[in-house]
Amino acid sequence: MFSIEKNKDLTALNSLAFKSSAESYCRIEQETDLSQAISFVKKNNISFQVLSGGSNLLIAEYVTGLTLHMQIKGRKLVCETNDELILRVAAGENWHDLVSYTIKQNWQGLETLALIPGLVGASPVQNIGAYGKEIKDVLVKVRAFDVKQLDFIELDVEQCEFSYRDSYFKRNPGRYIITSIDIKLSKKFTINKNYKALELYFSENNITVIKLKDIFNGICVIRASKLPNPDKIxxxxxxxxxxxxxxxxxxxxxxxxxxxxxxxxxxxxxxxxxxxxxxxxxxxxxxxxxxxxxxxxxxxxxxxxxxxxxxxxxxxxxxxxxxxxxxxxxxxxxxxxxx
Ligand SMILES: Cc1cc2nc3c(=O)[nH]c(=O)nc-3n(C[C@H](O)[C@H](O)[C@H](O)COP(=O)(O)OP(=O)(O)OC[C@H]3O[C@@H](n4cnc5c(N)ncnc54)[C@H](O)[C@@H]3O)c2cc1C
Known part of the structure; x- marks a missing residue:
């Protein structure tokens, strides 16, 4: 149920672990919560901001206005053929859990984006990318609440105007609140040149016949050896x-x-x-x-x-x-x- 907390501690909700608190805070667990939250913002003439996993933030010590914490869960198979499928994933799902799930199903598309912290709804904001792949390469459309039109809208990949770590959403802060994304994944595995960074991992682990899960495992091993785990550092x-x-x-x-x-x-x-x-x-x-x-x-x-x-x-x-x-x-x- 939609409710607002005052003076919410955000220290554990930002991966830089800076001491922070929100003047007002609410969890958004379904799309109707979002409509209520925006009505509250408009009625009280206050500012708002959208918080997901907090892994890409420079957080202020005191965050004024209403902080909307995206927690909408769920994923749904929209359609499939023998070769590919479209999966709809809600904004509050954990990104890495989504990648792991698709690998377990043997669906190709997200394997190089493993171990990126954060939630699904933030992924189009900065067009997340790693090892030669970006979310734009698999994205079909984004569903978002348009704060100006006060209605839900859908934007296809062209309308998202993606570029390196940038998007239409990033360039229009405060206008769109992403509630779900549709991504296209392949059921047929093809190996491509983007996996060059993994050659050493494959040879060290005597992997000669490369499977989708080998790419995912390799990315996880390489990233864990190079990047600090935000839970520890x-x-x-x-x-x-x-x-x-x-x-x-x-x-x-x-x-x-x-x-x-x-x-x-x-x-x-x-x-x-x-x-x-x-x-x-x-x-x-x-x-x-x-x-x-x-x-x-x-x-x-x-x-x-x-x-x-x-x-x-x-x-x-x-x-x-x-x-x-x-x-x-x-x-x-x-x-x-x-x-
Ligand atoms: C160890 C580490 C490794 C990383 N590696 C990579 C990497 O390889 N590639 C990469 O691209 N990034 C990487 N990142 C950055 C980060 O993980 C991504 O940018 C991620 O998508 C942020 O997700 P989040 O849920 O934490 O978003 P947050 O940090 O909570 O939010 C980021 C921005 O998006 C906005 N936002 C969030 N959700 C929504 C929504 N639903 N609707 C509208 N706006 C929204 C927020 O208001 C904020 O401006 C890394 C971060 C860490 C800590």
Missing amino acids: SNAGSFFKNPCISHSEFSALSIDHPEIIGYRISESEVKVAAGWLIENCGWKGYQSKGVGVYHKQALVLTHSGGANLGQLLRLAEKIKNSVFDKFSITLEIEPQHFP
Whole structure:
């Protein structure tokens, strides 16, 4: 039943574990809760924000207005043929549990997106991606509440205007509240070039006939060896986006820094590994007063306790400045300010 809590502690609900509380908070367990919550917001002329798994947030110490915690559960097979199927998944389902479920069914499409923290409803917001795949590659449509029209709408993949860690939803904050997504998965397994990163895992584990579950297991092993588990070390994943620069800029940088890591993403652009840039400015493993740079992956900033968001942002600023001074590249922060 829809109810509002006052002064809700959000410290355990953000993966950076910053001390935080919400002025008002409600759980959204069904779509009707959402209509009620938005009516409450409009009637009282207050602000609102949408919270899912809290794994991509820079949370304020005091979150004003109403915090809507998305907890709508459920998944449903919409249609299927011999080759493929469409699955509808509610916003409050855990992302990794969804990936595990599809692998158990032997449905291909999500295997490289294993172990990404958070809930399903947030996945289109920043077009989650890993190992060459993004949610846009399997997404059919998104169902969302349009706060302007005060009605539920559906957006197909074109309308979501996805790009690298970006979408129509991210560019229109506060307008759409995603309640479910439809994804298309394949029943026929095909191996493709995106699994290059797994070659070492396959050879070390003597896997010669590769199955779908081997890819999923490999991704889980590789990610667990490189990225900190937020339940043990507080973090928000990649703190900066990988910057995209022109081929000519990349060639110029390669003269002074032949080891620079970049991936061609289009005729005109190269995506540079931000972790490499940060590591080469000497930040990897840096720790000071509760905030730091993860010792195995310089792209991840961590909070070991007792610090606040301001301290983390000051560290991020220092990192940005040193990367700019050395490479003339401006890093952009990936997690979202909340509110
Ligand atoms: C260890 C670690 C590894 C990570 N690895 C990856 C990775 O490989 N690839 C990647 O892309 N990301 C990665 N991330 C980032 C993060 O997991 C994803 O961005 C994830 O989708 C965030 O989900 P969430 O439920 O935690 O969203 P939250 O952090 O709660 O919210 C993120 C943003 O989306 C908005 N939002 C959330 N749900 C909804 C909704 N239903 N409707 C409208 N707006 C909504 C929020 O208001 C907020 O602005 C990683 C994070 C961590 C901690």
